[in-house]
Amino acid sequence: xxxxxxxxxxxxxxxxxxxxxxxxxxxxxxxxxxxxxxxxxxxxxxxxxxxxxxxxxxxxxxxxxxxxxxxxxxxxxxxxxxxxxxxxxxxxxxxxxxxxxxxxxxxxxxxxxxxxxxxxxxxxxxxxxxxxxxxxxxxxxxxxxxxxxxxxxxxxxxxxxxxxxxxxxxxxxxxxxxxxxxxxxxxxxxxxxxxxxxxxxxxxxxxxxxxxxxxxxxxxxxxxxxxxxxxxxxxxxxxxxxxxxxxxxxxxxxxxxxxxxxxxxxxxxxxxxxxxxxxxxxxxxxxxxxxxxxxxxxxxxxxxxxxxxxxxxxxxxxxxxxxxxxxxxxxxxxxxxxxxxxxxxxxxxxxxxxxxxx
Numbered sequence: 001x002x003x004x005x006x007x008x009x010x011x012x013x014x015x016x017x018x019x020x021x022x023x024x025x026x027x028x029x030x031x032x033x034x035x036x037x038x039x040x041x042x043x044x045x046x047x048x049x050x051x052x053x054x055x056x057x058x059x060x061x062x063x064x065x066x067x068x069x070x071x072x073x074x075x076x077x078x079x080x081x082x083x084x085x086x087x088x089x090x091x092x093x094x095x096x097x098x099x100x101x102x103x104x105x106x107x108x109x110x111x112x113x114x115x116x117x118x119x120x121x122x123x124x125x126x127x128x129x130x131x132x133x134x135x136x137x138x139x140x141x142x143x144x145x146x147x148x149x150x151x152x153x154x155x156x157x158x159x160x161x162x163x164x165x166x167x168x169x170x171x172x173x174x175x176x177x178x179x180x181x182x183x184x185x186x187x188x189x190x191x192x193x194x195x196x197x198x199x200x201x202x203x204x205x206x207x208x209x210x211x212x213x214x215x216x217x218x219x220x221x222x223x224x225x226x227x228x229x230x231x232x233x234x235x236x237x238x239x240x241x242x243x244x245x246x247x248x249x250x251x252x253x254x255x256x257x258x259x260x261x262x263x264x265x266x267x268x269x270x271x272x273x274x275x276x277x278x279x280x281x282x283x284x285x286x287x288x289x290x291x292x293x294x295x296x297x298x299x300x301x302x303x304x305x306x307x308x309x310x311x312x313x314x315x316x317x318x319x320x321x322x323x324x325x326x327x328x329x330x331x332x333x334x335x336x337x338x339x340x341x342x343x344x345x346x347x348x349x350x351x352x353x354x355x356x357x358x
Contacts (some may be wrong), residue, residue, distance in 0.1 A: 013119030065092035065157070068257055070103055072246050078126070078160055085124075085171040089162045091284040094131070097154040100181035104150045106159070108173035110147035114166050127173050129157040145172075150179055172270065192217050193333050197281055202326065203275060212321060213285050217325070217334060229323070229338050264310035266292040266346045273322065273341060283325040284341070291318075291343050298351030308353035313345035319343075 030222035067073065076093050090215040097103050102116035114124035118232065128137040132153030141145045148154075158174060192200055207213045214222035271291050273284040324339035 003097065006082060007046065008058045028252070050185075065094050067094050067096060068176075070097045070101075070176060073177045075175050076158060077108075077173035080171070081173050082170030084169040085160075085162055086169050089160070089164055091160045093158045095151075095156050095158070095176055097130045097178060099154070100153060101212045102151045102179040102181065103154075103156050104148060104179040105156065106148045106175045106177070107173070107191055109145050109168045111140075111172050112168045112170050113141040113172065114162070114168050115142050123161040124168065125160075126174075127159040129159065131155045139267075154208075159167050183203050197327070199284055201283045201287060204283060204285050204325070207285070211283065213323065217336070225336055229336065232304045249340055253299050264294060264296045264298050264349045264351045266312075266349055267295045269293040269295070271343070276343065277341060281326065285323040285325070289322070289341075289343065292345040292347070294349035296349075298353070308351045310349055311352050312348065313350045314348040316345050316347050317342050318345050 036164050068076070068097070079089060079091070080086065095103050113121075113126065116122070121139045123141070125139050127139040128149055129135065130137055130152055131156060132151075135148055138146060141304045192203070200293050204213050204216065207216065211222070211226065214226045268290045268293075270288045274280055274282070274287070275316070294310045294312045296310055298310055319340045319342050321338055322341055324335075324337050326335045328335050
């Protein structure tokens with residue numbers, strides 16, 4: 001019985017061993033499946049990421065940049081310069097100057113990047129950008145070194161890019177230096193007596209009082225000049241004092257409100273004394289005065305009227321006292337005096353139509 005039992009157990013042990021080996025192989029196969037799937041998925045994602053990073057010309061782009069504070073001189077260059085630069089490389093430098101200073105870039109004469117295609121640097125290139133104006137100053141490749149460049153603002157960006165084909169040597173090297181801001185010299189205004197009549201007239205026209213005018217003309221002795229203007233001489237009783245009689249204006253209270261606004265009546269106009277008197281050789285203060293001149297439309301006329309004009313029917317000449325400045329011929333300084341100027345005023349106006357002229 002013992003021998004029969006031994007023969008029956010041998011095939012059973014073989015079957016158990018076979019089953020165990022099969023299970024081990026199945027478990028090993030299952031463990032390899034997720035790993036292989038992950039590698040395939042990772043490879044697929046990597047390809048998608050690479051394609052998303054590439055520009056339209058097939059060069060990878062990167063937003064990472066190295067910021068360099070420019071306080072003196074320094075150098076930026078392609079990797080391994082002056083040897084062959086690596087493929088698939090993107091490097092960006094942003095140079096920042098302090099204050100109002102600018103940055104000057106000078107290229108090394110040893111310059112060599114992949115040649116352009118159809119005159120365009122599509123593959124390997126170095127590029128300079130003006131961040132303050134968001135402007136590309138230039139993109140270079142080939143074997144001819146670019147000229148020097150100076151930034152317009154306090155920053156400048158340099159970008160180097162190479163694709164996966166045909167790297168060249170020696171690459172590029174750029175020396176950057178701090179370019180001090182040019183301080184403009186303060187504008188020196190000549191003294192009033194050396195200014196032309198046109199320039200001096202514009203200058204004094206901005207002042208509000210005669211005291212301000214005299215201080216501008218003679219800062220050291222303006223008070224003395226001002227007192228001399230009003231000394232009791234014959235000048236103080238000029239024509240403007242004698243003829244200073246106000247004319248009777250039109251009684252607008254008798255007119256309707258619409259007529260007041262739109263009819264042909266005398267009204268205030270400001271005139272430039274230099275233009276009105278045709279005195280371009282002199283400077284007046286105030287430079288403008290108010291005069292009465294005819295204005296408004298001619299709505300109230302007969303049914304036959306057309307092409308009507310508002311014209312003065314009574315004129316008067318009025319005198320006004322103003323400060324007169326003139327250059328002394330062959331002498332230093334300005335001649336200052338109170339002068340009488342006669343200006344034409346319109347006292348009465350009327351509408352004259354073409355029918356009335358015929």
